[in-house]
Amino acid sequence: MASRRPRVIVVGAGFGGLTAARRLARYPVDVTVIDRKNHHTFQPLLYQVATTVLSPGQIAYPIRRIFRGRSNVEVILGDVTAIDLARRTVEVAGAPRAYDYLVVATGSGHSYFGHPEWAELAPGLKTVEDAIEIRRRVLLAFELAERDAGAGGGPDTPGRAPAFVVVGGGPTGVELAGALADIARRAVARDFTRIDPMSARIVLIEAGPRILPAFPEDLSRRAADQLERLGVEIHTSSTVVGVEPGTVRTAERAFPAAVTLWAAGVAASPLSRQLGDVDRGGRVRVGADLSLPGHPEVFVIGDIAACPAPGGGLLPALGAVATQQGHAAAENIRRDVRGAARLPFHYTDKGNLATIGRRAAVAQFGRLHVSGFVAWLMWLLVHLLLLVGFRNRLAVLSDWAWAYLTSERSARLITGSTTLPGWNAGTRAPERRVGSRP
């Protein structure tokens, strides 16, 4: 039964949905936030959980806590399985919930280009569970290599460290590759006696002609230099055609891989299909005010929305875009409720950031291109400020300081199973040789 105040349902508590909901909470509406997780995940720092710098709890914030005290906001943990645009209801756990306004912000997952079977072998990095799983596999690769090196007790060929392959040369792939190099060359370098982690091979594969394609060319080049200085092998203009246990194949060659990480390909949340007109990537075409054509009470924002970019094409699937859209959608709902005209959405590109290893980054703000240590400091600052919650900021800053000063990792836990797909008990780590470049 609808209350006198409009009921706004926000589906998804990522950057887009959370921003919209926090704004809406200040207006004379009733808000229901629905997410399939109980926490908001600060995705830009997920790669640091995956590479043992941070603990999961430091970049995940319970949604209930964010809205505690807001009497007009209720939080529901649940999966929206269906949207009935005609009846204006969403279905959660078999029960319909009515809305006056709906904001769909369910985000995106990874696309494996028609090979969903690769997902098990090559996890992506979207959720805390993903990060924990990647962490598990990365640490395990070293552990199993150590265990299986010369178990008979005799001397063994030193240097059989595992090989890692990262697919996708965008910011996530670059950050993962750099962080993996940091783990191998520094964090665990002295921890093993039978293998030499310094000799771990780390490969980054990118289908396009350069890594960080969304960045200016000079910054792409600096990033590539910095990665190569960390010992990362970069293979551009290479498309992955096969992913098997222990191996990643491109058209030209095969890479041994104890662990393969997927940072390529965006696929919009499947809920998009319930919303009508979608593009090839599954993203929903929206109007200038971010609403669904024909359904002005339904807003679609974030990675799931196909929003035209000023220079042509679509706006990228970035947290910054989702955040601005969240503001705009909330504002337009407010205007609607008050009988005022809606505003068209305009994205303000505030720049781009990506870290490379523990001490470098590339940053672009408008015409300003920065790289190296200064860019890294900027990156730190921006992400600290963006983090939700004072206590998280303090904890993260403290962990960063610790990791930086001591090369220690605060979060080097392996939880769960101690097997890797494709690694048989007693078999060797995938073949690799120190310093062998094609």
Next chain:
Amino acid sequence: MASRRPRVIVVGAGFGGLTAARRLARYPVDVTVIDRKNHHTFQPLLYQVATTVLSPGQIAYPIRRIFRGRSNVEVILGDVTAIDLARRTVEVAGAPRAYDYLVVATGSGHSYFGHPEWAELAPGLKTVEDAIEIRRRVLLAFELAERDAGAGGGPDTPGRAPAFVVVGGGPTGVELAGALADIARRAVARDFTRIDPMSARIVLIEAGPRILPAFPEDLSRRAADQLERLGVEIHTSSTVVGVEPGTVRTAERAFPAAVTLWAAGVAASPLSRQLGDVDRGGRVRVGADLSLPGHPEVFVIGDIAACPAPGGGLLPALGAVATQQGHAAAENIRRDVRGAARLPFHYTDKGNLATIGRRAAVAQFGRLHVSGFVAWLMWLLVHLLLLVGFRNRLAVLSDWAWAYLTSERSARLITGSTTLPGWNAGTRAPERRVGSRP
């Protein structure tokens, strides 16, 4: 091939094994530490991970880091699947490893009294994974109750908070029950709109006549008082005869249970069967010097060892016992290597501690019995000092201060699946009524 120095293999890096290995590292021996996990778990604080006060990483310490820099210690992540006493080898991942001395400290799990099928419904608390799983279920129970309360939009009977059952009135069960009450009455009390967590029913079932049977009677009584003041229902002289989804049965009655936790029954690690003479609980009978009768080079310590207690019976399965045994076994190996006589092991009972909720505890040191806030401070201090690693101490202290001052929980993450065994979409939380006592 054995080196000139004796090779000591330590299996298990809990309190017993870790203590032994750290001691042995200082002696002229080569040490191999084998554990199926990459971290040492500080078990006394696991219940705080399960009840969202601490994060897993704060009470788990990577074994490699503990022994970093010790050139005579190697760490292997692996499962010991067989022990060949005649050949003096242990088998890990299909490969044999030779030892001159062996220390078996693989600990214990839970016994379900002939009902292994109860394990899935009623998890115990031995590992970080256990704690994370319990945390998941506890938080989920509140979330699902909120989601399913009045999803149709109409008003609903308030107060349908979930019911929790803890089986086992020893320190772990008491600590879990008190912490659950703290979550319901304080930490999440204001976070839900459709259910009232204050009315969650928390039941503690103990087979014996009183909780904390290993403590003096007056402290048992105080603990029971404190628990009841927190709203925990205590049922003593009650043996669990059935565990089903949503229900726990004793001979006299049935308790509704959204979540059931198991803190009863100790079962020695299965490896004990490879070591010969075991008692009814699977624990290995050892000599006065903690070695295996007939195999003086094999030491068995911790929960897996059946060690006679001065007053009769066996020493309890406590971390304090395992730690002292670890010292003793290492010392006896050292003496053996030097040709000196071994020493018989004597356990020094330094006392007992158990917390109840966030501000109380019971403590016994010899004749001194303390309860309430002072006991709680003692508990804090002892456990802080016992924690491995300075940084962990700092982090834990900081989390405790935060939790205490703000009623916040730092670690309220639900990761993994969002279903509970026995909870169907759309069904109600198990029946419960506020304030109904039998």
